[in-house]
Amino acid sequence: MAPPKSKHRPNPDDYSDSALPELLFNIAQLKTLVNKHHRVILNYYLRYMSGFDAQLMRNVVMGIQVCPEEESLLMTSFVDTLARLQGKENAERPEFDFQALRLDWFRFQCLTSVNKAALSLKDNENGSLAPAMNGVVVHSKMVDNFQELLIEQTDLSFMCFFYRQFENEFNRCMKNLSQVRYIIAFPVIRGEFLNSTSPFCPEERINIGDRAVNSVNHFLELIAKEVKLVLGQLSSDRMNLDDQLKVANASSYYNQTHAHKLTKKKAVAVQTPSQPGEESYRRTREETVRVDSVLQTLVGLSFSVNCFPSITAWEHTFVPREYLVSHLEDLFMKHVVSMLSYNSETQEIARPSEVLARIESYMASLRTLELYVNIDMTRVLTAVLLQETQPLDSKGESTIASAYTGWYTNTLLKRVAAGGICYSRSRRCFVSKGVHAFKAEEFTDLRELEALAAVIGPYGIRFLGEKLMDQVSGQVKEIKKLVVANQDSLHALHSNRDKPEIYYEVIKKVKSSEDLLARTVIVGIIMAFRKLTLVALNNVLSQRVPFILSSIVDFKQNLPDKTSTVADQMAIAAGVPCDVDPLLYSALRSQCDKSKEDHMIWSLYMVFLGVTLPDLAFKPDSTYLPFFEGHENNAHCLAVAITSLPGAIFAYYGDKEQKDRMKEFLVFTSSRIMTLAKETEKEKDAPKAREAIYLLLDLIVEESPFLTRDLLESCFPYALLRDAYSTVYKNPATTNRKQRDSETPF
The missing domain is CATH 1.20.140 (Butyryl-CoA Dehydrogenase, subunit A; domain 3)
Structure with a gap:
């Protein structure tokens, strides 16, 4: 019926x-x-x-x-x-x-x-x-x-015949806050689907087994994605709360409070500025916010993942925690790069210290997962941060190291070379002159570079150094062309150094001297920035791995052969300074060979540089700025370039070549500097920055490991240097008051 x-x-x-x-x-x-x-x-x-x-x-x-x-x-x-x-x-x-x-x-x-x-x-x-x-x-x-x-x-394997209903119950459980802690039961039951098979129908075993394996994998993926989403929300919220505690936000809070006090007398309704930490105040225990529900969801999902160490389905073993590890790596990798806030159109990027603070805040939030799940979060964080020190990550995308390397080499250093930014030896950073929206000191300060070294590590600093050396190699290639074009005149200068009449006539025939100085200054700027990054890396490693760093320094200092460069690669990777930068030596290998002609070209380059360097005294922007301990047009960076380039170039031709060529350069430069006044017929054409060039000569000797003070005094009277220092510091270069106040270090 x-x-x-x-x-x-x-x-x-x-x-x-x-x-x-x-x-x-x-x-x-x-x-x-x-x-x-x-x-x-x-x-x-x-x-x-x-x-x-x-x-x-x-x-x-x-x-x-x-x-x-x-x-x-x-x-x-x-x-x-x-x-x-x-x-x-x-x-x-x-x-x-x-x-x-x-x-x-x-x-x-x-x-x-x-x-x-x-x-x-x-x-x-x-x-x-x-x-x-x-x-x-x-x-x-x-x-x-x-x-x-x-x-x-x-046995609950009969649920394999109600696949859609079972999946709907899973999705409903994912949205139910009180039941989300039990969601792991669904993939566990999916692993038992093979119990529904019968030996009388063996052909269905493969289909049901495939469905069981795919279902368990699908459910575990969804659970891991949900944990990643929830943990990402908590980490982003914490990072935003930490951003509110920045020192830069204190001024805005003060302005809002001050404006509120002024308008309070006029009885104008003004919203009271909120202070960091007010979000933690609760009126009652029953009052909940979004963070509470998100945290409860995280605890429930973590309990569920941690409850079953492994799930077996058709001779396949699934580990829920491993799914979580892979998704957490993707989460951290995705958010780390976004912390740069890089804008390719405006070339704006976050400061390294801000990125480091955000990474530390995000890592602290991710580590809270260890309270609920038996997972090695240190391995996850280390794997991601190690990838960020390489040019590309495991997915072939750009990393923090590649982003900062591109910005420093293609944006910052080009702005320095264009003018308006001066390298300050006293502050050990590049400083923007005058009032500018872009402040170079906020990105090149030693504290910022230490934060950069902490983020990208020795691998990232090495990658940055390689890109810098590529730019130096490009400038050296153009410099070599200039030397070849003036080869005959430079030969004549080298031969007639003791014949003043012929010597000064030949100097007038030398061409492209300004181009040579400009390119050498660019090389000096790059090498000065390179030295700052190495100092920052050395400071970071001295705090993190002091014993390893001390072993490297001891190994380098106690080599039997003091001229050996065996330990230079290891030392420079740890930020320990070397007389010849190994990266620069490798980058210039294509520009140098051991032929006599090539050796003569680079010898003439030192003559060319020694003859044209005193011409800077006739330029008004070559004045010395005492509060920067540098020249206005970054001419003091020539000292770094003249120290670095000959050391790397003449290292191919023997150890004595470096000292001999530097001595020859010093002789040409000092003799030309002392006769600057005789080269001008009118008083108005006299060099305006003669004292600044005297100081530059002293700085070259100070920077070079191949020159000594005794050698300088044999070529150039020390009395002139003493008078130059006295004149420069007693009568500094005058600038307008607004610009001078902005340039003052303190």
Whole structure:
């Protein structure tokens, strides 16, 4: 008879239970506990069967009065089998098989179930035999057939035929804040889908197995993505809260407070500025905010992930924590690069100290996950930060090292070369002159470069150095062309150094001297920035790995051969200064060869440089700025360039070549500087920055490891240097008041 038709269609929501995830989770966890303590359960039932069941069966058999011979043999077998279990509870890895006992009981039931049997189980006097033997059968299955009995009692594999409903319940659980802690039950149950297969239909095993594996993988991916999303929200919120505590925000808060006090007298409604930390004030315990719900979701998901260390499905083992590790790496990698706030159109980028503070804040938030999940967060953070020190990460995308390298080499140094920014030796940074929106000192200060070294590490500093050396190599290539173009004149200058009349006539024939000085200044600017990065790296390593750094310094200083460059690569990687930069030496290898012609070209380059350098005294922007300890047009960077380039170039031609060529340069430069006044016929054409060039000559000797003060005094009177220092510091270069105030270091 068909059921009566109803006017109302069944609503699926009427059959859904919001607490279903908790029920499934408890079943899965109870099953896990039973498997974990299987040995305890086995020993319990062995003792139960050998103690209680054996005695019970003995009493039941002795109470049977009429018993045929065949049934009597079977009952005697029951009692003997149970009695032999005595003392086998603590045997190591015992193997029990009660299949024969169960088959004998089945045979016994067949014998007593026939018509007109001599022994009937329905009789009152035999009524206790069947319950006792049924109990023995169940107890025996708990010993030798434990897994099949557990699957039979707790199997939920039938849900594989309700795939859509099961997935909908998973999505509903993900949105239910009170049930999200039980969400791991869904992939656990998916791993049991193969229990629904039958040996009579083997072809469905592959399809169901694939579905089980794909489903477990899909659910674990969704859980890990949800943890990543929630943890990303918490980390971003904490990073924003930490940004409110910046010193730069204190001025805006003061302005808002001051404006509020002024308008308070006029009775104007002004919103009171909020202070950092006000978000933590609660009026009642019941009052919750978005962060509370997000944190509760994180705790629930973390509990769920940590509850089951592994999930098995069709000979595949899934580890939920490993899914979480991969997604956390993607999360941190994605947000680390976004912390730069780089704008390719305006060339704006965050300061390295700001990026370092954001990374530390974000890492502190990510580490809170260790409180809820047994996961090695240090390995995750280290893997990501190590990738950020390379030009490209594991996905082939740009990193912090590549972004900062591109910005410093293509933006900052080009602005320095264009003018308006001066390298300050006293402050050890590049300083913007006058009032500018862009302040170079905010990115080249030693503290900022230390933050940069802490973020990109020695690998990133080396990558930055390689890019800087590529730019130096490009400038050296153009310098070599200028030397070749003036080769004849430079030969004449070198030969007629002791003939003043011919010497000064040849000087007038030298071309492109300003281009040579400009390119050498650019090289000096690049090398000065390179030295700042090495100092910053050395400071960072001295705090983080002082013992390793001291070992490197000791190894370099105590080499048997003092001229050996074996340890230079290791030393420069740790920020330890070397007489010849190994990266510069490698970059200039393509510009130098050991031929006599090439050696002559670079020797003439030193002559060219020594002859043209005093021309800077005729330029008004070559004045010396005492509060910067440098020249206005960055001419003092020539000292770094003249120290670095000959050391790297003439290292190809022998150790003595470096000192000889530097001495020759010093002779040409000093003789030309002392005769500057004689080269001008009118007083108005006299050099305006003669003292500044005197100081530049002294600075070259101070920077060079190949020159000494004694050698300088033999070529240039020290009295002139003393008078130049006195004149420059007593009568500094005059600038307008607004610009002078902005340039003052303090």
